[in-house]
Amino acid sequence: MKYISTRGQAPALSFEDAMLSGLATDGGLYVPETWPHMSTDEIAALAGLSYEEAAYRVIKPFVADTFADDELRGILARAYGTFRHPARVPLVQTGPNEFVAELHHGPTLAFKDVAMQLIGQMFEAVLKRRGERVTIVGATSGDTGSAAIEAFKGLGAVDVVILYPHGRVSEVQRRQMTTPSEANVHAVAMDGDFDDCQARLKDMFNDADFRGEVKLAGVNSINWARVMAQVVYYFTTAVSLGAPHRKISFTVPTGNFGDIFAGYVAKRMGLPIERLVIATNQNDILHRTLQSGAHQKEGVTPSISPSMDIQVSSNFERLLFDLYDREGEAVSQLMGELSAGGFSLSQGALGRMRAEFDSGACSESETSETIKMMVETTGEVLCPHSAVAVKVARDQGETAVPMVALATAHAAKFPDAVAAACGLRPDLPPHMANLFARPERVTRCTNDLGALKALIKEKIAR
Ligand SMILES: *Cc1c(COP(=O)(O)O)cnc(C)c1O
Numbered sequence: 001m002k003y004i005s006t007r008g009q010a011p012a013l014s015f016e017d018a019m020l021s022g023l024a025t026d027g028g029l030y031v032p033e034t035w036p037h038m039s040t041d042e043i044a045a046l047a048g049l050s051y052e053e054a055a056y057r058v059i060k061p062f063v064a065d066t067f068a069d070d071e072l073r074g075i076l077a078r079a080y081g082t083f084r085h086p087a088r089v090p091l092v093q094t095g096p097n098e099f100v101a102e103l104h105h106g107p108t109l110a111f112k113d114v115a116m117q118l119i120g121q122m123f124e125a126v127l128k129r130r131g132e133r134v135t136i137v138g139a140t141s142g143d144t145g146s147a148a149i150e151a152f153k154g155l156g157a158v159d160v161v162i163l164y165p166h167g168r169v170s171e172v173q174r175r176q177m178t179t180p181s182e183a184n185v186h187a188v189a190m191d192g193d194f195d196d197c198q199a200r201l202k203d204m205f206n207d208a209d210f211r212g213e214v215k216l217a218g219v220n221s222i223n224w225a226r227v228m229a230q231v232v233y234y235f236t237t238a239v240s241l242g243a244p245h246r247k248i249s250f251t252v253p254t255g256n257f258g259d260i261f262a263g264y265v266a267k268r269m270g271l272p273i274e275r276l277v278i279a280t281n282q283n284d285i286l287h288r289t290l291q292s293g294a295h296q297k298e299g300v301t302p303s304i305s306p307s308m309d310i311q312v313s314s315n316f317e318r319l320l321f322d323l324y325d326r327e328g329e330a331v332s333q334l335m336g337e338l339s340a341g342g343f344s345l346s347q348g349a350l351g352r353m354r355a356e357f358d359s360g361a362c363s364e365s366e367t368s369e370t371i372k373m374m375v376e377t378t379g380e381v382l383c384p385h386s387a388v389a390v391k392v393a394r395d396q397g398e399t400a401v402p403m404v405a406l407a408t409a410h411a412a413k414f415p416d417a418v419a420a421a422c423g424l425r426p427d428l429p430p431h432m433a434n435l436f437a438r439p440e441r442v443t444r445c446t447n448d449l450g451a452l453k454a455l456i457k458e459k460i461a462r
Contacts, residue, residue, distance in 0.1 A: 008328015120151030
């Protein structure tokens with residue numbers, strides 16, 4: 001399996017190289033040259049398997065011969081052995097034909113773990129084989145940083161450096177990043193806001209000398225391996241509800257479009273998905289796009305579902321590539337227009353998008369009301385992101401097709417919003433109960449590229 005760039009100007013790469021490089025050299029995103037197909041019999045045979053075995057069968061065609069069979073099984077066992085539920089992604093019934101898939105049983109209580117835990121093990125295996133060492137540097141507004149730290153801590157072939165804006169992440173989020181004691185973990189509290197952290201990160205990646213010197217690598221949401229990991233739970237969830245003999249619909253709380261794009265990939269592979277519903281909060285660029293065809297930036301309004309507070313969705317480019325018949329030139333042009341403010345989908349592209357997706361937006365008060373209603377009627381305590389999905393799922397109306405809303409974080413990660421909505425303050429699960437007693441380890445840094453580069457070199461020279 002080869003990977004090609006959505007902008008058509010970068011060389012095709014193997015899975016291994018696409019994973020290690022993240023972004024293509026032409027600024028595009030890597031996608032498989034063709035979508036692998038699973039037959040009805042192959043999908044039916046997933047029923048009753050462990051999550052790890054189902055994952056093995058779903059991702060095998062994507063990774064091809066990057067890993068030997070036993071090696072891949074070992075990677076999956078280590079990746080998902082950290083999850084606290086034996087089903088890994090359990091399903092809860094919340095209505096006659098409504099289900100919630102809980103993606104938050106990983107070490108940091110958010111669905112980012114599903115992909116990060118896998119990518120951590122895959123990086124380690126590939127780098128060890130090559131005899132290489134890399135420095136993973138990421139910027140975070142909260143959730144992604146701790147997921148990356150949990151995935152890479154203690155591994156031999158990587159250092160992981162996470163920049164977060166000093167004083168601007170929640171206490172739970174900060175402690176999740178500053179309390180791991182492994183020597184290869186480096187939390188950096190930078191002066192400024194999240195945009196400043198991202199800008200300095202970009203500066204470092206654009207500094208060819210520094211990039212080579214510390215062997216800089218990234219694992220942000222556009223990394224193909226992260227999207228791939230997320231395809232698996234669409235299969236396991238649908239099969240446990242009767243697929244491939246029955247169609248299933250999904251509603252996905254959407255930010256960068258990685259999660260729902262994985263659902264689209266599952267459908268391309270042959271999983272009988274009826275509808276894929278994009279659920280947004282008040283930052284609703286994707287909902288507006290589906291309604292009008294205009295993909296227009298409008299700034300970000302902070303919400304109680306912060307992991308979906310985005311101006312543009314980076315993985316949307318992967319869908320555009322398919323909507324425009326995989327013509328890199330067309331995608332390049334649209335992305336150029338987007339930098340200047342926005343673009344309009346062609347009638348053909350909009351029609352193709354509407355054939356696959358529906359969408360809905362959820363206001364702040366609707367999010368809170370949904371948390372309250374779900375606790376009262378089902379006992380399921382949702383985080384605000386998951387509540388957005390349930391609200392938009394219900395707005396689609398009842399059909400004979402089961403609807404699965406994806407629950408992307410544990411309620412205890414957003415205790416203030418949940419308590420304000422339903423009066424219940426969710427407890428951290430037992431493995432994190434002593435989070436507030438653990439010693440913290442963090443380095444402060446000014447918002448200055450030179451200082452940051454010196455700090456990173458010093459940290460990884462240990
Ligand atoms: C990242 C995240 C999302 C959005 O997922 P995308 O793949 O970026 O669309 C939703 N909910 C939570 C809790 C997240 O952490």
